[in-house]
Amino acid sequence: MTRHRFPIPEAFMADRAIRVTVIGAGGTGSLFLSDLGRLDAALRAQRHPGMQVTVYDPDTFSPANFGRQLTTAGDAGFNKAVMTVGRINNFYGLDWLAVPEPLNPTRHRLMADLVIVCVDKGEFRYKLGEHYHDEQTEALWMDFGNGAALGQIVVGHLGKPRTGLRLPNVFDLYGAELLAGDDDDLPSCSLQEALTRQKWAINLNMATAGATLLSTLLFDGELSEHGALIRLNPLQVSPLMIDTDAWAGFGYENAD
Numbered sequence: 001m002t003r004h005r006f007p008i009p010e011a012f013m014a015d016r017a018i019r020v021t022v023i024g025a026g027g028t029g030s031l032f033l034s035d036l037g038r039l040d041a042a043l044r045a046q047r048h049p050g051m052q053v054t055v056y057d058p059d060t061f062s063p064a065n066f067g068r069q070l071t072t073a074g075d076a077g078f079n080k081a082v083m084t085v086g087r088i089n090n091f092y093g094l095d096w097l098a099v100p101e102p103l104n105p106t107r108h109r110l111m112a113d114l115v116i117v118c119v120d121k122g123e124f125r126y127k128l129g130e131h132y133h134d135e136q137t138e139a140l141w142m143d144f145g146n147g148a149a150l151g152q153i154v155v156g157h158l159g160k161p162r163t164g165l166r167l168p169n170v171f172d173l174y175g176a177e178l179l180a181g182d183d184d185d186l187p188s189c190s191l192q193e194a195l196t197r198q199k200w201a202i203n204l205n206m207a208t209a210g211a212t213l214l215s216t217l218l219f220d221g222e223l224s225e226h227g228a229l230i231r232l233n234p235l236q237v238s239p240l241m242i243d244t245d246a247w248a249g250f251g252y253e254n255a256d
Contacts, residue, residue: 002244004165006223009138011113017052021112023103025057025080027203028144028210029118030070035211037088043218053096054112056103057081068200106131115158116142116210122178128158129171129178135159142214143170144206145178146230149199153210154227154240155217167226167242173250199232206230209237 012018025033036053044050061075061083075083085098105128117125125143132141137159144153156169171178209228217223227240240246247253 003224004242004244006165006167006217006226006242008217008221009113009140011138012218015049017049018114019112020051020053020114020116021103021110022053022055022116022118023057023124024118025055025084025098026059026065026118027069027198028146028206029055029057029116030080030084031203031207032116032118032144032210033084033088034070035207036214037092037094039211039215039218040094041092042215053085053094054099055081055085055096056099056101058100058102068203110139110158112139114140114142116144118144120145122180125170126176126178129169132159133171136162138162140167141169142210144210145170146202146206147198149202149232151202151206151230152227152240153206153213153230155213155223156226165242168247168250168252172252173247175251202230202232205232205235205237 020036022029022033022036033053033055036051040050057080059080060077061069061071061080063073063076065071066073066076070084070087071080079098079100081098082100085096088094089096105124117128119125122145125145128141135158137157138161139158140155141158142153142155145151152170154170154173156167156172158169160166209230213223213226213228223242225239225241229238229240230236
């Protein structure tokens with residue numbers, strides 16, 4: 001067993017805002033963005049420049065989202081990124097950006113310190129990991145993926161850092177498994193139908209666990225785990241340790 005601690009990246013401590021790109025403002029994304037707003041406020045209270053966040057999502061809210069996502073009944077038909085970011089900007093006095101368009105992982109150059117992916121589309125996550133796998137970048141990738149009652153969060157490097165320990169990302173650990181399950185990604189017509197297909201609490205637990213990881217990195221200055229496996233009924237949150245043996249269990253051997 002070889003466990004490590006991962007120190008906070010230099011870019012997170014620079015004399016500028018942390019550049020954050022969020023992809024997906026739906027179930028987990030809208031809830032996590034609310035947490036991100038509170039984290040930004042906490043950072044600024046400690047005289048940190050905070051975060052400059054850009055959110056991509058081409059989808060619109062539907063009546064079925066009300067009660068599960070950070071939305072009101074009147075948001076139906078309006079873009080998820082625009083409405084969620086606008087609400088956070090108004091509440092905290094921020095100037096975060098909303099892009100009501102999809103992000104193409106192979107054509108769009110990500111100029112971010114932290115990339116947060118909150119989409120269940122495995123194909124997108126696979127293409128993102130494949131595209132940046134051999135690129136030199138210091139950026140971190142926080143990935144959220146969940147099904148009806150379980151999910152995982154993985155914080156890893158988007159590509160290859162110049163020096164230091166490289167944290168494997170969700171593509172490194174899951175690979176082609178990310179492509180499984182996309183066929184069931186159909187919209188629900190009502191909240192009642194949505195709740196028969198996905199547990200109400202799964203997105204909330206995912207967002208809270210992700211915010212816990214990020215706040216630990218920001219305020220404690222290091223991580224001893226870089227993800228979590230979450231299950232409902234019974235509720236279990238199992239940390240993904242920064243451990244070469246744990247990584248080997250996923251088939252990831254190159255921990256350089």
